[in-house]
Amino acid sequence: MSKTVFLVADGMAGWPLDILGGRTSLQAASTPTLDLLAPKSRCGLCQTVPQGMPPGSDVANMSLLGYDPRTHHTGRGPIEAAAQGLTLDPNDLVWRMNLVRLTELAGDGVMEDYSSGHIDTATAAPLVARLATMAEGGPFQPVQGIQYRHLLVQRGGALTSAADLAIRPPHDILDQNIAQDLDAYASFPEMLEFMRSTHEYLRAETTSQATSIWPWGQGRPLTLPAFADRFGLRGAVVSAVDLVKGLGRAAGMDxxxxxxxxxxxxxxxxxxxxxxxxxLKHGDFVYLHVEAPDECGHMGDAELKKRAIELFDQRIVAPILAALAHEDATIVVTCDHFTPVVRRTHTEDAVPFLVYRTQTPRTDGPAVFNEDTAQGAGLFLKEGRDLLNFCLEPGA
Incomplete structure (x- = not known):
């Protein structure tokens, strides 16, 4: 039976940079495997972020897995809660909770780092445990995740005005003033008071760069139709981040x-x-996700992002191709969204993709694979959720 593999380099695409001679990090990277596949592949662009929705990894990866975010997306927090298998009430509100570094939790404060210096899980775990102890008896329940990515469960919060708070993702406001977000938090005083108490504790800590929590991306618990029922495939996800794991678990994937x-x-x-x-020895579909290019984009490091793309080519795409070259397989390479180094956050640009079929390689694909050649191929999928079905069609 045919196998399908999605190889997703998070945030791989970007915009041209003077420091790279007017090239994007993808164009500047040495990607011999992608460039080997491109002439033999169907290439194009895919709009993973529906118009009017924020260009987050939650929205974009949901699209790539074949689900319409306009129908199923409830928030970033609920997706990551699904990854942890949390038992939730339908009226609970689940927030993504970053450990961040602020200059201060005040109107003239600035978001210095959305990741607290990429805090490791071993350092973060006791901090979150202490926050959970501090929260006992109140409406908020901190839940440990990994690194800087954690959760905050607000029991019954979906029935309160907190559900409507418009809080910007911390990676979108690096080096920016946080006054408008504090005003939003202040409209639900219990949240702001909880943030102030945790800020006092974290600021007094010397074990990490974290000075505050940053709850955002709130929503009701996530439910998705089963992937196997929807596509007739036994599927799995491979990722380091709870976002992708949560989408997979909610869809009944391994x-x-x-x-x-x-x-x-x-x-x-x-x-x-x-x-x-x-x-793939017994399954049909794997969604293999690599986060590194996105993190490098958020860091504003063009050279490191280029290196992350090169490692993706060398240590993900190349061995997958070698292992499946003589099988009946479809290999898809894409990214979920753009993370331009100059912006240090996501944009809603349509993403490049290639579709390579081991048994029926094409001869009319572009010479190399990047944002420009994918656009020049002339194929555009206006709905990101259509890419998976497109790849499952034998003649596509």
Whole structure:
């Protein structure tokens, strides 16, 4: 039976940079495997972020997995809660809770770092545990995640005005003033008071760069139609981040855990490939996600992002291609959204993709794979959720 693999380099696409000679990080990167596949592939652009929705990884990855975010998306927090298998009431409100570094929690405060210096899980765990103890008896329940990515469960919060708070993602406001967000928090005083108490504790701590929590992306618990029923495939996801794991778990897919997978440039690439290939011995579809290019884009580091793309090509795409070259397989390479280095956050640009079929390679694809050649190929999918079905059509 044919196998399908989505290889997703989060935030890989971007905009031209003077520091790279007018090239994007993808164009500047050495990607021999992608450039080998491009002439033999169907290439194009895909609009993963529906018009009017924020260009977040939650929206974009949901699209790539074949689900319409306009129908199913409730928020970033609920997706990551699904990854942890939290028991939730339909009226609970689930927030994504970053550990961040602020100059101060005040109107003239600035968001210095959305990740507290990419705090590691071992350092973050006791901090979140202490916050949970501080919250006992109140409406908020901090839940430990990984690194800087955690959750805040507000019991019954969907029935309160907190559900409507418009809080910007912290990675969207690096080096920016936080006054408008504090005004929004202040409209639900219980939240602002909780933030102030946690800020006092974290600021007094010296074990990390974290000075505050930042709750955002709130919503009711997530439910998705089963992936197997929807597409007739047994599928799995491989990722270091709870966002993708949560989408997979909510869709009834297997979630493949990989030791050493950390969402950064030094992730366990080989472990991800091994997990994907082992699953394909009995499964039909794998969604293999690599976070590193996105993190480098948020850091504003063009060279590091270029290197992350090169590692994706060398240690993900190349071994997957080698392992499946003589199988009946479809290999899809894409990203969820743009993360331009100059913006240090996501944009809603349509993303490049290639679709390579091992048994029926094409001869009319572009010479290399990047944002411009994908656009020049002339294929445009206006709905991101259509890419998976497009790839499952034999003649596409």
């Amino acid at each position: 979630v493949l855990e990989v030791e050493g997978a950390n969402g950064l440039i030094d992730t366990n690439y080989e472990g991800k490939v091994e997990a994907a290939l082992n699953f």
